[in-house]
Every structure is written in C-alpha cells, then in structure tokens.
Amino acid sequence: MTPGAQHPNEPAAQPLRSDAERNRERIIAAARTVFARDGLSASMASVSREAGVGIATMFRRFPTKAELVDAVFADRMGAYADAVATALDDPDPWNGFVGYIETACAMQAVDSGFADVLTMVFPTAKTLEERRNQAYEGMVQLIGRAKATGRLREDFDASDLVLLHMANAGVVNATGDAAPDAWRRVVALLIQSLEAPARGVLPDPAGHEALYKAMLRAGQAGSTAPAPGKSG
Known part of the structure; x- marks a missing residue:
C-alpha cells in the first residue's frame, strides 16, 4: 500500500472503535438472553445470530467462550x-x-x-x-x-x-x-x-x-x- 493510500483510512479509525464497542455490547446482551434461555450449552453461533453480527465479528470480540462467559x-x-x-x-x-x-x-x-x-x-x-x-x-x-x-x-x-x-x-x-x-x-x-x-x-x-x-x-x-x- 502506498503512503498516500494510508491517509484516507486514518479518520475512520475512531468510528471503527465505536462500532466495535457497540458490537461488543450487542453480543453481551444477546448472550445474556441466549444463555439464560438455553444454558451454557448454547453455541457461539446462536449468540451471534441473536446479536445480529457475523460469527467472525463474534470471535474478534470474544475469541473464546470463556471470555464471553466472564463478560456476561x-x-x-x-x-x-x-x-x-x-x-x-x-x-x-x-x-x-x-x-x-x-x-x-x-x-x-x-x-x-x-x-x-x-x-x-x-x-x-x-x-x-x-x-x-x-x-x-x-x-x-x-x-x-x-x-x-x-x-x-x-x-x-x-x-x-x-x-x-x-x-x-x-x-x-x-x-x-x-x-x-x-x-x-x-x-x-x-x-x-x-x-x-x-x-x-x-x-x-x-x-x-x-x-x-x-x-x-x-x-x-x-x-x-x-x-x-x-x-x-
């Protein structure tokens, strides 16, 4: 990537962090709902569906289920x-x-x-x-x-x-x-x-x-x- 191509991406960094935080909160809220209903046997995929985020987004925020359990x-x-x-x-x-x-x-x-x-x-x-x-x-x-x-x-x-x-x-x-x-x-x-x-x-x-x-x-x-x- 050329140096000139990096500048347009820099202002987008802050909104991306905000989006990431919103996704994190959505995932936690969804996990509370899913785990309360189905127990911890519920899959990460079911949480991602409840949250309305992709499974890759789920794993970026919470690489392991234990980390999600801790947050919830x-x-x-x-x-x-x-x-x-x-x-x-x-x-x-x-x-x-x-x-x-x-x-x-x-x-x-x-x-x-x-x-x-x-x-x-x-x-x-x-x-x-x-x-x-x-x-x-x-x-x-x-x-x-x-x-x-x-x-x-x-x-x-x-x-x-x-x-x-x-x-x-x-x-x-x-x-x-x-x-x-x-x-x-x-x-x-x-x-x-x-x-x-x-x-x-x-x-x-x-x-x-x-x-x-x-x-x-x-x-x-x-x-x-x-x-x-x-x-x-």
Missing part, C-alpha cells in the same frame, strides 16, 4: 458473592445459611446460564473466578458458624455446596417452563436434610479436588467452540 456473568457472580455477605451478616448463622441456599438456587432458577456457571469452572475468566473464590471463602466461614449453633449437621462439607448447585441446576434445566417451581421443593427437601440432628450417616464427601476436576471438565466442555473458518 461476572456481575451475577458478584451478586452471588453479595448473597454470601448478606448471609454472614445474619445474627442467626443457620438462618443466614438457609437464606443463602434459597437465594443462590433462585438465581439459578431464573437463569439457566447461571445455573450452569455455578457447576463449572473457567480458569481464564479471571473476574468471575475471583468473585466465586470470594463467595466460597465466605461460605466456609458461614458453615462453621452454622455448625457451632448446632443447627447444621456436623458431617456437612463445604464441597457439598457444589453438589447442591449441581442438583438444582439439573432440576432447573430438566423442568424448564413445564414445572418452573419444582426446584423449590427440591431445595426445601435438601435444607431439611441438612438440619441437625442428623438422621443417618452420610457417605464420605467427594472432596474439593475431585469436584474441581468435574467442574473444570464441565467448563471446558461448555466452552468448546470451533473458530470461524472464514470472516463474516
């Missing part, structure tokens, strides 16, 4: 962390613990994508994972306090929270709009089973490392998406 759900993971903080502030740790479970499961129930997010790990989604870790640290404190009151069964393990969210996500995704309140009964059953005195003995917990591997594998499966073969 970081704020909701922040709200999830806030729910833990609210639970910690409750003067009755058992009430705080129950309130947290009900709030977190309700968040899953209204958004299939977030139902999945709580059962998956995305190591490259830095903001989302930082907020998840913040919430987890708070829950470990809350579990200890609830046990100290004698209301939470002693053999409950913090890793059981992952199983609880997996169970609720399964109910939410299976029942959908056919039985939209079914999750409430499942959560009530789970809460009642957690209250002391314990009735029976639980098997050994799966453990943090094993469940992390399961969540990581689920996140990797949910993030798999082929790069576009040609620009669009």
Whole structure:
C-alpha cells in the first residue's frame, strides 16, 4: 500500500472503535438472553445470530467462550458473592445459611446460564473466578458458624455446596417452563436434610479436588467452540 493510500483510512479509525464497542455490547446482551434461555450449552453461533453480527465479528470480540462467559456473568457472580455477605451478616448463622441456599438456587432458577456457571469452572475468566473464590471463602466461614449453633449437621462439607448447585441446576434445566417451581421443593427437601440432628450417616464427601476436576471438565466442555473458518 502506498503512503498516500494510508491517509484516507486514518479518520475512520475512531468510528471503527465505536462500532466495535457497540458490537461488543450487542453480543453481551444477546448472550445474556441466549444463555439464560438455553444454558451454557448454547453455541457461539446462536449468540451471534441473536446479536445480529457475523460469527467472525463474534470471535474478534470474544475469541473464546470463556471470555464471553466472564463478560456476561461476572456481575451475577458478584451478586452471588453479595448473597454470601448478606448471609454472614445474619445474627442467626443457620438462618443466614438457609437464606443463602434459597437465594443462590433462585438465581439459578431464573437463569439457566447461571445455573450452569455455578457447576463449572473457567480458569481464564479471571473476574468471575475471583468473585466465586470470594463467595466460597465466605461460605466456609458461614458453615462453621452454622455448625457451632448446632443447627447444621456436623458431617456437612463445604464441597457439598457444589453438589447442591449441581442438583438444582439439573432440576432447573430438566423442568424448564413445564414445572418452573419444582426446584423449590427440591431445595426445601435438601435444607431439611441438612438440619441437625442428623438422621443417618452420610457417605464420605467427594472432596474439593475431585469436584474441581468435574467442574473444570464441565467448563471446558461448555466452552468448546470451533473458530470461524472464514470472516463474516
């Protein structure tokens, strides 16, 4: 390209950046809609169609699905962390613990994508994972306090929270709009089973490392998406 041909392109740089930002916001808004409806199994192509942008534009803004998940759900993971903080502030740790479970499961129930997010790990989604870790640290404190009151069964393990969210996500995704309140009964059953005195003995917990591997594998499966073969 000759030097003289570069000048006409320079003034167009700023509008291009504005267009790129508008496309980014359209993609995020579309992803919120698609993921909330279809969960994280929804394809990047379905998001690009919802946003009205080409698949190549989608991958320019978000080269990986994990980056899109981070942009879409970081704020909701922040709200999830806030729910833990609210639970910690409750003067009755058992009430705080129950309130947290009900709030977190309700968040899953209204958004299939977030139902999945709580059962998956995305190591490259830095903001989302930082907020998840913040919430987890708070829950470990809350579990200890609830046990100290004698209301939470002693053999409950913090890793059981992952199983609880997996169970609720399964109910939410299976029942959908056919039985939209079914999750409430499942959560009530789970809460009642957690209250002391314990009735029976639980098997050994799966453990943090094993469940992390399961969540990581689920996140990797949910993030798999082929790069576009040609620009669009």
